[in-house]
Amino acid sequence: MKDRDSKIQTIMTGYRRGFLSRREALRALGAVGLAAGAAPLLDFAALADEAGKQAGPGGIPLSRPDKPVTLPLNGDPIKSGLEPEKGPFHIFNYQDYIDQVSVIDTFSKKYGVEVVLTTFDSMDQAITRLASGTVEVDSTNITPDRLAQGVAGKLLQPLNHSYIPNLEKNIFKSLQNPFYDQGSQYSVPYNLYSTGIGWRTDKVKTDIGSLANPWSVFWDESSKEYSGYTGILDDARESLGMAMQYRGLTDMNTEDAAVLDKALADLKATVPISNPKINITEYQTLADGSCWIHQSWSGDMLGAIISYWPEGQDKSILKYWWPGKGKGVTQNDCWALLAKSKKPVLGHLWLNHICDAEVAYNNTTTYTGYQPAQKSFNADELVKAGILPEQLKNIILTEEDVGAGSLQYCALTPKGQGMWQDAYAKFNSGS
């Protein structure tokens, strides 16, 4: 059986990549005993090509902000009006990315269930563990570029929105119907963020935000005085993407080898000039002063202030810049329910809880620092409440900053992923 599945997958891959015609693929599928039901499979895979989109996992088109995708349904959502199941309820999330008190404990108390949190280090690890069944949870945090994998691999279950009124009530309109999951059939948005530069004004005299090209701070010879005190995000997409933005490019999902080669060469050029450290701990290193300039996620700026800022240190010295909509990258992540969950009603209520305005506000302002996709979340009020320093108002994204016309790192073809990974490995090797 496994051998047959493997043959089918090989044929489908060949078809999607254009090595086999539809007729050849059907003939090959017939040879492995799948002639009768094969045509819809091929038609589905062909959808991507016909729409001018690249095929992703299971033939589902790769979504882009300007090329939204409706994910195929894995069965029907649960019926409306059902009673929630008993606990324990299992959730799967990044470490230190949800507040125990304001989110988990309030859900426990509201529905009288124990909530068990299992954590993962990376989305790759999460998907591997979910796919292999080594972790069995009811709900998981997931990034939009992985949703198609979850749907194609039948890991996720479709949602019944009657249990999630907070989605429509509280969430940004553009993210109620996001490009990666039209109709929010499988996911609700969690947090969103931009990618820019965080720096300390007590150490860096240059006003980075007012430079003609602020990214140039990593390349400019005058930045040598900050050598060793700079940082770049330890992430293939973000680091190479930064080099592309430095050159004014905006196709953050390119699979063009020449563009990637140029980005790699540019990224390597930062090493003898600004000597960046490669990590994702800017929330800590900018706060403790061991780093002065770091490519940063916007949420980590507030995270630095909330959780890592030394007592008595002036909060106004931390600044952030990002290029703005259409020029800089914005992203969000989501929560979804697992198809195998035996507590789907409780799962829907969990998603509704995540979308609750008060829960989301407390989660951000007391713990994660990452803003929720909530209509009511407002930079001015955060400043007024003394949570957000005035100069960091630009870390808060508005509804206009996300959705159509925004730049996002989206899913790539396996070949494209390999190209980005190879380029990043070469940068990381330092040779």
Added chain:
Amino acid sequence: MYPKWLWPVFAVPGVVWLILLFLVPFYAVIGVAFGGVDPIFLNAVPNWNPLSWNYDVLLTTLAGFLPGNQYWGIFLRTVVYVALALTGSLLFGYPVAYYISRHARRTKMLLIALIVLPFWVSYMMRMLAWVNLFSPSGFVNKFLLWTNLVQTPPDWLGGNHASVILGLIYGYIPYLILPLLAALDRIDRSVLEAARDLGASPASAFFHVTLPLSKPGILGASVIIALPMFGDYYTPTIVSGSPRTTMIGNQIDIFFHGGPQPSVGASLTMILSAFLAVLMAYYMITIAKAQKEVAG
């Protein structure tokens, strides 16, 4: 007196341990190197059947180790780091082991306990302590400035080769001292007394008797620390974080950590293992020769 099967039975736990915790996982790595990826989840799908192994990725990765190619620079850097860290560990560790073995009397157990003490703290925590010591405003820089040895604090953690090498020494030296101490303790003191009786000075006795007799111990201890050093990736990550100072283990981490190319990570692991097997073979041959000499 005892049944023939009794003594071989003692080896069973070790053999089971070896099979379960080394051979099976290593075969899995080989399976991943010669296998593929799941078309949907892109995670590794090991190929367990040697008859259908695809050697393309391994050969391409191997070609990357040729001078000027992708892995040449980082491999060379790894070899130099390990060689210098090993030399430094021996320079620091041998005198310590020698002192404890030969000259510490009442304090011997206390000193051994002090050497074992770092094992109570995880390697990661010790490296993080290292970061605190050597941070721009850390104790080391404060001391250097206070003593006027430097005018501007050195940037120890900003992609500094010396920091990574010192970090490796700091992290692994206890693992070197203990087997070295055991080897020095095993040297028959009457041989040393004979050398002295025959007119050898203390230095001459050391260089002509103690040092040669401790060679198997030096090699054994070196192997114990060199093997994990070659695969280390967290020491350069924690004490430097710069692409200037990454080691081959960091490349393995990148390819295994995610993405569609786990077979590249597995191939790198196999190539590193093959290289280490050569070093291991040298150690085994040397030990065998030494045993032969003793027996002869």
